[in-house]
Amino acid sequence: MMPGPEPLLNELELDALTELVNLGVSRAALSLREMVGEQVLLSVPNVSLVSRDAATVILREREASRLVAVHQSFQGDITGRALLIFPETKSLELVRAVTGGELPLEDIIELEPEALAETGNIILNGCLATIANMLQRSLKVSLPEILRGDSHDVFSLSPPSQLGDIVMFIYIDFAVRDRDVNGYIAMLMDMPSLAVLKGLLGDFIYRTTGGSAAGLHA
Amino acid sequence: MAFRVLVVDDSKLARMAVAKALNALRPDWIRVEASNADEAMALVRQEPVQMALLDFNMPGRDGLTLASELRALDPVMPVAVISANHQEEVVIRAREVGTTFLPKPLTEQAMSAFLDQAAPTSRSDQR
Numbered sequence: 001m002m003p004g005p006e007p008l009l010n011e012l013e014l015d016a017l018t019e020l021v022n023l024g025v026s027r028a029a030l031s032l033r034e035m036v037g038e039q040v041l042l043s044v045p046n047v048s049l050v051s052r053d054a055a056t057v058i059l060r061e062r063e064a065s066r067l068v069a070v071h072q073s074f075q076g077d078i079t080g081r082a083l084l085i086f087p088e089t090k091s092l093e094l095v096r097a098v099t100g101g102e103l104p105l106e107d108i109i110e111l112e113p114e115a116l117a118e119t120g121n122i123i124l125n126g127c128l129a130t131i132a133n134m135l136q137r138s139l140k141v142s143l144p145e146i147l148r149g150d151s152h153d154v155f156s157l158s159p160p161s162q163l164g165d166i167v168m169f170i171y172i173d174f175a176v177r178d179r180d181v182n183g184y185i186a187m188l189m190d191m192p193s194l195a196v197l198k199g200l201l202g203d204f205i206y207r208t209t210g211g212s213a214a215g216l217h218a
Numbered sequence: 219m220a221f222r223v224l225v226v227d228d229s230k231l232a233r234m235a236v237a238k239a240l241n242a243l244r245p246d247w248i249r250v251e252a253s254n255a256d257e258a259m260a261l262v263r264q265e266p267v268q269m270a271l272l273d274f275n276m277p278g279r280d281g282l283t284l285a286s287e288l289r290a291l292d293p294v295m296p297v298a299v300i301s302a303n304h305q306e307e308v309v310i311r312a313r314e315v316g317t318t319f320l321p322k323p324l325t326e327q328a329m330s331a332f333l334d335q336a337a338p339t340s341r342s343d344q345r
Contacts (some may be wrong), residue, residue, distance in 0.1 A: 016229075
């Protein structure tokens with residue numbers, strides 16, 4: 001395993017970020033529940049920050065098959081790309097879970113891009129909007145786009161990789177109608193964006209733990 | 219005897235947020251903190267608590283499972299389950315095991331309403 005970059009966020013900042021992602025994913029589960037009409041379990045056991053190269057390697061080592069990803073870029077104080085990634089073999093399973101599993105295979109295959117984009121949109125927007133709201137900033141999020149390929153393809157979107165690019169790598173466990181699909185959320189950002197994120201997380205921690213009235217120093 | 223409240227959340231930040239609200243609302247209570255269900259059960263077996271505030275979404279056993287285990291030890295203790303996931307199924311399960319569902323992010327207002335109903339202060343104690 002490649003070593004990650006030096007700890008860019010301290011323990012409490014990473015904890016706060018994990019908590020925000022969990023909040024976002026819980027909200028997304030709520031929206032997905034509306035869509036599928038049944039309980040959706042979404043959980044995020046772990047969030048880590050790694051370099052773009054390390055993320056590529058981790059994903060290649062964990063997933064031998066081709067990948068499918070829903071991609072959305074976001075812009076604001078923090079700029080970057082968000083990806084929801086599944087092994088391609090699991091993506092049909094995901095569509096079955098979301099559509100109810102009664103459809104014949106050819107319909108599932110036909111529906112796959114659209115269902116995937118919609119599911120990705122809900123999950124990624126849930127995370128991004130919650131993070132933005134809790135950090136009291138706004139983000140513009142692009143329309144979802146589907147990518148297919150290996151882990152290198154998924155992480156080498158233009159603009160070309162910057163040396164300091166950081167990937168917030170999030171394992172996600174998705175279960176609906178007794179179907180269980182494991183995937184990943186990756187948020188790709190450059191160092192200046194990460195520095196802004198660090199500052200905003202600091203403000204958020206201050207507000208949450210007792211800065212209260214004096215907390216609005218941003 | 220001091221009132222002991224158990225706070226269980228895998229996030230340290232979330233425990234700090236609960237601590238902040240408790241410090242403001244019930245400053246004389248003793249907080250017992252755990253980051254997962256196993257730790258929580260070990261603490262409670264050592265010394266009983268009078269109330270529990272549990273995160274729903276935790277690695278290992280979730281907050282509702284932990285709530286049932288706590289219930290087995292103490293059938294009347296007030297227990298709240300805190301979660302951003304207010305899907306009907308979760309809220310219903312929370313009610314079924316006799317807990318109060320509190321939405322996350324937790325506000326001091328929601329916490330205050332729960333405390334007033336579950337553990338009135340001596341001034342407003344009607345029992």
